[in-house]
Amino acid sequence: MPIRKVMKANEAAAWAAKLAKPKVIAAFPITPSTLVPEKISEFVADGELDAEFIKVESEHSAISACVGASAAGVRTFTATASQGLALMHEILFIAAGMRLPIVIAVGNRALSAPINIWNDWQDTISERDTGWLQFYAENNQEALDLILIAFKVAEDERVLLPAMVGFDAFILTHTVEPVEIPDQELVDEFLGEYMPKHAYLDPAKPITQGALGFPAHYMEARYGVWEANENAKKVIDEVFAEFEKKFGRKYQKIEEYRTEDADIIFVTMGSLAGTLKEYVDMLREKGVKVGAAKITVYRPFPTEEVRELAKKTKVLALLEKNVTFSVGGALFQDFSRALVNESEKPKIVDFILGLGGRDVTFKDLDEALAIAQKALTGEEFEEVNWIGLRKEIL
Amino acid sequence: MAESPFKADIERVQKEYSEKMTPGAIVYLPGSSVVNKTGSWRVFMPEFNRDKCVRCYLCYIYCPEPAIYLDDENYPVFDYDYCKGCGICANECPTEAIVMVRETK
Ligand code: SF4
Ligand code: SF4
16 A cells, blocks of 8 residues: 655655665755755665665766766666756766666756755756756655656656656755655556666677767767657656556646636646646636646657647746746747747747745736736737846846 | 788678667677778868879878778778878878868768
8 A cells, every 4th residue: 555654855756766766876965955865875774775875076976977877777866956957967968868767856946146045947947958858846746756757758768868857946845745655566567677778787798888979970869869859758648647547646748727718828837836726726716717737748848738738728828937048938938939830829928937936926926917918918018027026126 | 901800800890780870879889980980070181192102101100090001012092981181191291192182072
């Protein structure tokens, strides 16, 4: 029987790692995800997890050790956030290019300067072009589940890409919620042992990994990463279905909430989706036709699902905790691209909010709604809006 | 030119090598550089004038790749599949039998 425990998302991530039985975990502490490797090191020390726990001197080394271990052929896990993930940046490309299915848990946190340890998504969003798969958790249960799912997708032979699972700093990493810990036997059945056919260490059968790729081969290797991302779309659907069958919890790349006959659909990711559902409920009671959509899988980008979503509404209002300077948010770019050649498309309004841990309140969402309603009624509106900005101190 | 001591290996690699891209661009076959050409990014290429050559072999000795072989009459032969166009051979050649020319495709 699965047990329910009250825990933080950090602990949920550590439990997910324990259940997935990685052979190597290399990690460096960083707020807010420090507790993940701490908890895992306890599991290892107590003999509950048979793995090599490598203490390293930086995140660059942590991910490098993971690349080495994964290239040798074992399941590998690490956790980080913010500047730590940024320090891994160089190696993230290598992990993806070498097609190593490493999984990272990321406590989504703002980037410096000014130094800020609180939540937004700039860290993982900034790594969107590395080739890594990206999942975003709404709550602690999702943090646990999505890590298991990430391993399964990453290790699929049609994919073979590393994956990161993001959960919001403090809002999730340090907040306790009841989390169901699935049975080890079921997880074993779901994941199986990692048996790489492409990258493993065997002195009897030497191979070269990470070799120099001349212009004659580099493009094809990069296309391999592109193709694997495309393949991942189908594989993720399959793995979500299998997960639901085994564990009873349903996941979708884009989860919709009360989108039927909605004039405006708010779109977001992570824990903000929880706030948004409450907000939509409140507006629906007042007869305002709004809906919510949550992006669970950000890379590969669910283009087809976005197109389906767009058909259901007149305005897509994107709520994002990240900035792509002079453009808006990353989602704004992605959504624009997905819809650019559609003959009929809703208006898209972008909202940047909640950066660096600023609370996103109903008042903020009201502000966004007012602008989205302008777009709905055909009035002039700003495409990119900073919500909750303290203009009086500017 | 004497027969390569690695002839058997080279032939085996030539037989087994497939140019198919592997996941992660992993090289499964040791020695595959004998078929996996590495001279694709050259800008200048050495042009050889046999009449001027005195067979001193400086080019042969200095080529860092090594992309220069000797033919049956011991004249240098340039293997453009491996030559990077560095120009060292032309620089070393005492008789200007080698000149670097811009390569056009
Ligand atoms: S140009 Fe450089 S690489 Fe090419 S043959 Fe001359 S020395 Fe060798
Ligand atoms: S260095 Fe010049 S002269 Fe000497 S062998 Fe080479 S081409 Fe001939």
